[in-house]
Amino acid sequence: MAEPQPYESALDAIPGSHPYPRSSRYHDAEIGIHIQPDGTPVRYAKRRLLPPLSADTDETRTHTVSSGERPDHLGQRYFGDPAAWWRIADANPVLDPRELTAEPGEEIAIPNGFPGGGGGGRHGR
Template sequence: MIEPYERALDEVPGAHPYAPGSRYSGVEIGVHRAPDGTEVRYAKRRLLPALGDLAEESVPHVVSGGERADQLGQRYFGDPGQWWQIADANPLLDPRELTDEPGERIAVPLPGGFPGGMGGPGVRNG
């Protein structure tokens, strides 16, 4: 069943189902048609660009015991929901991996992000 607010988005040209600060805000939305004719909207794959020298576009952070990804998002971006920018810079899908090893160095992107988007190799070298 499609929620009423989702149906409303279908009628607004250019409407995107993800908030501007979401990691999926720039992802293209596809439509799958089921055999019965039902249309299902979905986010197409989000690819991370490869980056050259990460050191110039990030700052290192040494993980402390008990830190969480959302705390890093708040500290560096003023929004706990922006942890994904740090995960992309390292690159990780599970935010727990960012802080599971106290003493490990992780990359934190500079405000405004990396040129060409988030992603690329990390500096996870313990």
């Protein structure tokens, strides 16, 4: 059996410690521990509830999707981080993030200062 990495052992020794970076959508999710039948503990992120969708224009701005755009492009454009696409997905009623940019010309909501991340982007409404 392989030796655990030092950071894994240290992380597992801290109750409630978080394995996700602050920019992750799972950073604020509660970490649970499941005990397998053989007694092995397995850490997991508990269900993450989405914030309520809002039509308040102070909380969101709109973006018109262009051909060839992807969710990661929008994360980079509005939040300076391509991994922040999840903030946009959370602000729109989609099951699959690819739905955000599937239809050029469609308007989607871009959050201004959403929980779990920094402030809004550089682009206007």
